[in-house]
Amino acid sequence: MTRVPxxxxxxxxxxxxxxxxxxxxxxxxGASFKLMKMLPAHHIIDTALASGEIGxxxxxxxxxxxxxxxxxxxxxxxxxxxxxxxxxxxxxRRLCRRxxxxxxxxxxxxTPSPRGEFQTMRLARLAEIRERHPDxxxxxxxxxxxxxxxxxxxxxxxxxxxxxxDALIGPVGSGGSMCGTATALRAYFPHLVAIGVDTPGSVLxxxxxxxxxxxxxxxxxxxxxxxxxxxxxxxxxxxxVAYRETRRLHRRHALFHGPTSGAALAVARWWAARYPxxxxxxxxxxxxxxxxxxxxxxxxxxxxxxRRVSADVRPREVxxxxxxxxxxxxxxxxxxxxxxxxxxxxxx
Numbered sequence: 236m237t238r239v240p241x242x243x244x245x246x247x248x249x250x251x252x253x254x255x256x257x258x259x260x261x262x263x264x265g266a267s268f269k270l271m272k273m274l275p276a277h278h279i280i281d282t283a284l285a286s287g288e289i290g291x292x293x294x295x296x297x298x299x300x301x302x303x304x305x306x307x308x309x310x311x312x313x314x315x316x317x318x319x320x321x322x323x324x325x326x327x328r329r330l331c332r333r334x335x336x337x338x339x340x341x342x343x344x345x346t347p348s349p350r351g352e353f354q355t356m357r358l359a360r361l362a363e364i365r366e367r368h369p370d371x372x373x374x375x376x377x378x379x380x381x382x383x384x385x386x387x388x389x390x391x392x393x394x395x396x397x398x399x400x401d402a403l404i405g406p407v408g409s410g411g412s413m414c415g416t417a418t419a420l421r422a423y424f425p426h427l428v429a430i431g432v433d434t435p436g437s438v439l440x441x442x443x444x445x446x447x448x449x450x451x452x453x454x455x456x457x458x459x460x461x462x463x464x465x466x467x468x469x470x471x472x473x474x475x476v477a478y479r480e481t482r483r484l485h486r487r488h489a490l491f492h493g494p495t496s497g498a499a500l501a502v503a504r505w506w507a508a509r510y511p512x513x514x515x516x517x518x519x520x521x522x523x524x525x526x527x528x529x530x531x532x533x534x535x536x537x538x539x540x541x542r543r544v545s546a547d548v549r550p551r552e553v554x555x556x557x558x559x560x561x562x563x564x565x566x567x568x569x570x571x572x573x574x575x576x577x578x579x580x581x582x583x
Contacts (some may be wrong), residue, residue, distance in 0.1 A: 252274050253389070256393065259504075262511065262515060263517065271412060272306035272520070276309070279374045279379060280311075280374070283372055283374075293370050294316070294371045295318045297318075298320075301450065311337070318340070319342060322357065323344045323347075324353075329525065330525055344357050350444060383414045386411065386415030386416040390419045390420055401428060401510075402429075402510070404516070405520070406431075407453075410458045410462065428468070430469070434449045434473065439461060440572070463571050470550060470562070473541075473561060477498035494530050499519065501562075502564075552564055556575070
């Protein structure tokens with residue numbers, strides 16, 4: 236049994252941000268976070284303070300519609316720095332109120348791009364704000380290597396409790412959590428299988444960009460922090476499957492998470508059933524508070540038949556990224572995106 240050296244790089248504050256490691260049946264364990272994005276927010280901001288990138292009057296600016304914005308808001312309030320977040324209508328009103336109460340300036344991009352997505356519009360607005368405010372710090376969650384580096388502290392925490400880890404399963408958005416955690420774990424468990432969870436309509440692993448209902452994973456731009464060579468397998472999980480597993484997680488384990496966690500859990504349960512006895516850890520990054528009126532509301536689920544799927548839905552293996560709206564998966568084989576796309580082009 237491989238042991239990780241105790242205390243490697245973990246400070247007291249970071250330990251407070253660690254997830255609960257909870258049993259989910261058999262050899263499957265969940266890394267249940269209160270707010271996973273606090274890890275990169277804490278690390279990126281503290282490093283910038285230490286280097287002088289953030290001065291006494293520096294404004295922090297970022298583009299986000301999810302939990303990284305919450306994490307930055309908490310951190311900015313604690314260090315008494317102004318924060319401006321560029322977002323879109325996906326950010327629900329409760330979250331907007333919470334951010335406003337923390338003193339955040341919210342720049343709302345109400346109109347999507349001609350392709351129907353908001354990401355490029357948000358980045359354009361962010362560029363305008365940065366030009367108006369020379370004394371600013373942009374955490375760049377998609378491109379900043381300090382994002383994946385912040386997850387190195389999970390090694391002690393996970394391996395110290397489980398002793399051995401054979402597989403890590405988790406959602407992919409910026410690429411930080413899965414790439415950072417899997418890379419760090421492989422220093423001690425070289426055999427580790429890394430399984431990325433994406434969603435149909437996301438460009439991250441070669442599918443065409445489309446409007447996506449499932450938020451918190453997937454992307455319309457390709458982050459530099461996404462290292463495709465980390466991944467052994469990739470799954471494209473549709474919303475209905477994610478919603479089903481989110482509710483199942485709450486009812487069976489009293490774990491109150493959002494659909495990003497549900498999507499990862501659906502893949503993790505399927506993988507664990509195929510490989511009984513192998514120790515698998517699934518990343519559960521988001522809490523369910525934002526989804527009371529959607530995923531946890533029966534009327535909302537009933538309003539669209541695609542939000543309800545049967546319990547026997549399983550993934551279909553595909554040789555290449557297909558753009559299929561159903562649950563599909565492929566053996567990525569730690570290849571680059573270019574290698575996969577070239578192979579797809581040769582196959583015709």
